[in-house]
Amino acid sequence: MNDAGTPNLGTAQWNEVGRARPHESAVLHVLGQATYTDDIPEIAGTLHAALGLSNRAHARITAIDLEQVAASRGVVAVLLAQDIPGTNDCGPIIHDDPILADGLVQYLGQPVFIVVADSHDNARRAAKLAKVDYEDLPAILTPQAARAAASYVLPPMRLARGDAENAFARAPCRAKGELYVGGQEQFYLEGQIAYAIPGEDRGMHVYCSTQHPSEMQHVVAHALGLHSHHVVVECRRMGGGFGGKESQSALWASAAAIAAARLRRPVKLRADRDDDMLVTGKRHCFHYEYEVGYDREGRIVAAKVDMVTRAGYSADLSGPVATRAVCHFDNTYYLSDVEIRAACGKTNTQSNTAFRGFGGPQGAIAIEYVIDEIARNLGRDPLDIRRLNFYGRLERNVTPYGQTIVDNVIHELVAELEETSDYRARRVAISEYNRTSPVLKKGLAITPVKFGIAFNVTHLNQAGALVHVYVDGSILVNHGGTEMGQGINTKVMQVVAHELGVDLERVRATATNTSKVANTSATAASTGADLNGKAAQDAARKIRDRLAAFAAAQFGGEASEVQFAADTVFVAGREVPFSELVAKAYLARVQLWSDGFYATPGLHWDPKTMNGHPFSYYAYGAAVSEVVVDTLTGEWKLLRADALYDAGNSLNPAIDIGQVEGAFIQGMGWLTTEELWWNPAGKLMTHAPSTYKIPGISDCPEDFRVRLFKNRNAEDSIHRSKAVGEPPLLLPFSVFFAIRDAISAVGGHKVNPPLNAPATCEEILKAVAAVEAAQDA
Structure with missing residues (x-):
């Protein structure tokens, strides 16, 4: 009890956020009763x-x-x-x-x-x-052809820091090459x-x-x-x-x-x-030409990359996608002297658009390819080269676009995953397996993730919400986010329930509607729960403050000492049911509904200089994947995957783990099986499930270990949580590089396999043939 005789009900005793709650529509999904647009009863005359x-x-x-x-x-x-x-x-x-x-x-x-x-x-x-x-x-159909013809939907962009040319001249070692990463439906x-x-x-x-x-x-x-x-x-x-x-x-x-x-x-x-x-448009495919300078330990001292993407026939969102690719080329690595160029190639194909990650995965995979190459050139474990180049805590912690990283946990996160996945022991075991297996080769890779959270365009980082408390104590929330299965409604409902101290069953979310919350941003950029959760919290807090003031006036004590928890209002030694207080407040003409608003603070970005503070915070993660590849057929299997993801102080661990699992498999599909192919006439030939291969249940690893990293967001996000929509899609980089590692074993890890994505069976066989040819040369 506190001095006023009210129980101290902190989060240790009662909490609606941070709990593993099922998706608010889960039962409706299972029963087939969830209404989608095509399920709306048609009006006569439709x-x-x-x-x-x-x-x-x-x-x-x-x-x-x-x-x-x-x-x-x-x-x-x-x-x-x-x-x-x-x-x-x-x-x-x-x-x-x-x-x-x-x-x-x-x-x-x-x-x-x-x-x-x-x-x-x-x-x-x-x-x-x-x-x-x-x-x-x-007709121009490929990004390479667009570059050759200088066909662009927007002017090319460039981000540079330091003096890359002089740094290259001083670099003891250099490597250069090219890479193609396909799009995704x-x-x-x-x-x-x-x-x-x-x-x-x-x-x-x-x-x-x-x-x-x-x-x-x-x-x-x-x-x-x-x-x-x-x-x-x-x-x-x-x-x-x-x-x-x-x-x-x-x-x-x-x-x-x-x-x-x-x-x-x-x-x-x-x-x-x-x-x-x-x-419709897809994820942008990218073609890269890269060059890197590094010392004999494997530390990058200079880097250049020239990226061109297939934008399609119109601009759509290609500019922001390319911008995010530029800003994610560094991933988890400090690049002192770097030049990054990106161009949006105008092609006579579908106008490519947003896709989970929004250019971030395409930017980050290029530097991971470079790191993988450096490690093989030096005969080192790629994890050691990655760790050597990580951003630091107090130095080597400023990105090429000028944002200081203040929340870096990649060192601790990767160290934890390295230990829990038995990475080192498995590396030794795989080497022994490959030594005695001439056809089947195993590969292992660990890859990290640093992903910036916010819209590239500053003004989009805003949201609104409405919260209504009805006379019977039930609560309705409406916000500007849209529910696409990711659980945004569930999380927002938890935030509102937590703020008003009620059980989640009291709260219901309604359809997103432009006549309720106006001028909303897209539910994208992994900001849905961040923005709309804060807006709903703001609305609920206003109602709570009005109810607290009313309770104090009715029963005594200070409004600041009134507590809301477990469907009860604790005021001046009394325990008043929430619904009872609401009914009394209505009779006293207390406003029981409110709007809420949130705008992410501290963001700024100059698109001309490509410099600023575009992200509110970073989400981190890492994954270890083990594969086996048949070097005669190009077939492969993911044997085990371990993923550790930084969701901050998770609003709902069950939903967040599900999001990580789904993103991992979706990203794996992008990098391995989901090939988009246009014929010479420009027709997309992979336009149905019969020709376009998304991962099936048999492609998921039997041993799939996903955990959330214990952390608390350094920024004042909603309950110090972190976004979980897009960043986990980068975790299956580990699958792609494990496949490359297995192919590399064909040549005793002396040759860098020229592997493009998606790493289909055909691409794997091409890479195997290239390694064998280089070995024989």
């Missing part, structure tokens, strides 16, 4: 739309005949670019991304027209009947979909599977020639997003709304998987 797609990569449309389309069974309307009442654009930053092609097609699969029919199947069948004549134009379980319902006075309500309702609101309003207040965009949940529904849901939302506004009837536009993959 029509269905499909997109007519180009079959050229780059061409002018010389003639288009849509008579058979319009006459097809069930067709109500066919719409072209000239039928758009407002702006024909859905680009998120630069307005170079038409909703419908208008005379010029720039990739194979670009939407040219919208068919609206009485059923989904009738609309799709009709869309295939168009007759279009083209005048073909030269988001492959969300729920495809792109929008359902637009016209309302009174030109209003439009759009249900959309999107990570960015506010941007969809803006795009739809512009396409219809309306103001934002005419448009409401709502999303209860997505069946996965991974970045593919950040900006590129705009095409589907605007197309559905255009048709609904024209016909004054509800219109649903649902993409089949083939159309989805043909139309």
